[in-house]
Amino acid sequence: MRIHCPHCGERDHREFEYLGSAKLLERPEGGDAAAFHDYVFQRKNPTGENAELWQHVMGCSAWLHVVRNVTTHEIIAVKLARDVKEAAR
Amino acid sequence: MNRIPTGGLIDRDISIPFTFDGQKYTAHPGDTLASALLANGVRLMGRSFKYHRPRGVLTAGSEEPNALMEIGEGADRTPNTRATTCEVYHGMVAQSQNRFPSLKVDMLAVNDLLSPFLGAGFYYKTFMWPKKFWEAVYEPIIRRAAGLGRLSGQADKAVYEKAWAYCDVLVIGGGPAGLMAAFTAGKGGAKVILADEDFIIGGRLNSEKTEVDGKPSHRWAAEMAAKLREMPNVRVMIRTTVTGAYDGGTYGAVERVADHLADAKGAPRQIFWRIVAKHTILAAGATERPIAFPDNDRPGIMLAGAVRTYAHRYGVAAGQRVAVFTNNDDGWRTAQDLLALGVTVTALIDTRTDVSPDIDCPVFTGAAVVGTSGRLGIERLSVRTSDGAVQQINADCLAVSGGWNPALHLTGHMGGKPTWREDIAAFVPTPNSIPNLIAVGAANGNFSTLGALKEGMAAAKAALKDLRLKQVRPHVPVADDAQGAVAAYWHVPDVKGRSWLDFQNDVTVKDIELAHRENFRSVEHMKRYTTLGMATDQGKMSNMGALAVMAELTGQSIPETGTTIFRPPYTPVQMGALGAGGAGKGFAPERFTTTHDWAVARGAVMIEVGLWHRASWFPAAGETHWRQSCDREVKMVREAVGICDVSTLGKIDIQGPDAGVFLDRVYTNMFSTLKVGKVRYGLMLREDGMVLDDGTTARLGENHFVMTTTTGAAGPVMSHLEFCAQCLWPELDVKMISVTEQWAQIAVAGPKSRDLLAGLIGDVSNASFPFMGCGNVSIGGVNARLFRISFSGELAYEIAVPAGYGAALMVELVKRAEALGGGAYGMEALNVLRIEKGFLTHAEMDGRATVADLGMSGMMSTKKDFIGKVSSQREGLLDPMREQLVGIRPVGPVRQILGGSIMVDVDAEPIRENMQGHVTSVCYSPTLDGMIGLAFVKGGHGRIGQTIRAVDLLRNLDTLCEIVSPQFHDPEGEKARG
């Protein structure tokens, strides 16, 4: 796979580390146990497009919001996770 | 001898000596091992895998299933080398393989007589029981009898490299289609890589007697290759096999740089390339397929196209009296070409009835070969003519053509399924099987030379258009436009004897029939039941034939029957190439502290801690056992002063107006309230409530903190903090960077540490540097940071200096320590000191422990949210009977404890159901004069004072222990504050 880092350009996937679903951006506010249970443990398992978090560990250290087709491994869109998080506010 | 007097792309003026099975022969530059052996009259080149049947060369390419050789001697010996692609070099030593004692007399050929018992599924049926016989008896016998080449058993001394390449257009294969594609793309200004597995460019153009643009086709190919090499934007890579197609236009390729050289002169043997291409043009050609008939595996029986290759490219007649067996027009060409070269053609046998080849030799149409005979090579064949009569024909070579299979393998590497084309009786690539890859020419089922040239050009033009590069209209060369008719014919029916489909794994038509009878009818089942297609040629010769036989048996069409999935690599890749750069020290990076050379010079015994190399202990004169050194170093710290390089701890510099708030959210305890000039110990959780790491963080300024992490978690903690800052709270104004390598940090620990520093720095009393204080100091004019922190429990300091001063500081500190009765200490002593204090490492913070389990609930702030807070309060994590961290001490006759022991109650049987926990850390404590340990014990915090057993079933130790507080030494912490 080739991931286009907004800072560094297109790089091989081995420069990046995968974390998991981009749902991890949506940390619940407050102390609701059920909301945290959902946030920490519940994941969709889609075929096709999935929004994920990757970090450019061998590059600029940026956390990236990557929309990837998990069936074909096609990288559909890459944004800075920071920008996605701020846009959601 | 079989060398034709003239012709061929070989240099007849030069002779290259080599040996095969100890016999001396000569070759010419341009020869492969197979062509040289054939030229020397050698037909027998190997023994088959299972039945040890004599086998000769079948092909002239990388698909060769039979002529596999061991090349080289000693550590350089490489097994399973295809003689058909192996260039002969001066002094080459080649050996046949899988025979005993010799190729001509193979005693293991007795397997062939046992073949009625060794059919498909034989292993599954025979060796099911008795079970213990499998390892002891059956497997060693099978391994002895069945096999390919032998590994040298020595370390591979050759050098391999790995490399990356990037291009606009990758062209795979340098035949007519590939040459035209590369030329067109190159003219248009694209960055082009043309990769071909052969050592000369041209593909079939070097194997045929044909013309392109009025020139012999091999000359046209050579001229095109020369033009391409002159283009600065085109890279021509010969001896380079593209082995796999991967995501994102990435291709794996192996370049054999020095395999063909007697002396590599320092060049790497092979390079494993990762080629990233925007567009790929697959022009890999096609492989000819055999027809199955009884005893079709006798040496001298070859593919018809290979016979032409040996004749035209190598100037070798594969036989003196050649018969041809074909189901297509292409086979006729073999007979015509050989006749033109003066070779006797004893018969042309065509399975088709509606053809009338005009060739000057005995012709049989509607006929088939039904048997062969001859010792260690074909001498005669039996032909069943159209009227059913059987006739004997003399031949020392039988050229067979069953049609051609497009080399579409790469298009299956991402799960694509090929498409069946009835008109050519072959599978062709399905478009878009690999994004941005187009198959052209024979690889796309277009078998005419002109068609290949045109398709190659068209694909390159499409790529240029997509790349928005210059459109070009190169001249289309004049070339043969004959496709060649073919009528599907896979195996000769109604025959006696064994008709071979998979030559490498000894699978016959009858084996497929057996698989069908026993209901292994799906292609994947049939393949595994018979082992068809599972040898090193991966079914290139056999898959189609077997599919066709299964289709006949099931009454389905071939596409309904299916196709097996092609996976990388296209041809076998040596582990050395895949692991290039990863052997020995290349396996992992090494990290050295600034005091490494000093420690080694002092005689320190080093230990690897993750990637770091650290001093484990410093043996003193007369010490012969690590425990002597370790005990002395521990006492030194407890009674005087010890010096230890702790630079490997992760150091993260955190700055910004919101740094304090940020730390509040990632640590369980408060940091925004920490005063400038103070240090605080902190615990960090994962969001699921488990402890991630611990360490101290110092506040150097209002907006400036320096965090330390454990050595092992430095990377993960850095990623975690970046995640928190970028993904969770981008609104916080905070920045961080790892400074682990920028600062050397050295611990000065022990009751005399203050005295030592007083001489070096000045006043470091409790008044100026109280416990958990920090600040900037000057040491010999160098700005340093001083931290009053202790991982030993003693009065202690850590000094950080810019890395360049680390070694000098170490020398100075150790000199001063030694004057005070102290000295350097290593990891072993450091570990004992921290166990005596009950301090944590990742043996305790094992990813399953909560703050409560570790007995540190007081560090969970109730005044703020932090990562892991909510999840740490889950019901199951509050269970008072969870495994909790305690200390243990032997109280019975057994005085030893072993790390990893399981804990069981005093009267309980040591089985899993009774397990009460496990031992995480142990040491001999010189301070307490006995072994101590840290352990997780169910409900342990409430069991202080009770007894329990630590049992190690593997090492046979059963120790009665008392459960105690994990703070063995100075539990009040007075010494560190002193």
Ligand SMILES: [Zn+2]
């Ligand atoms: Zn980047």
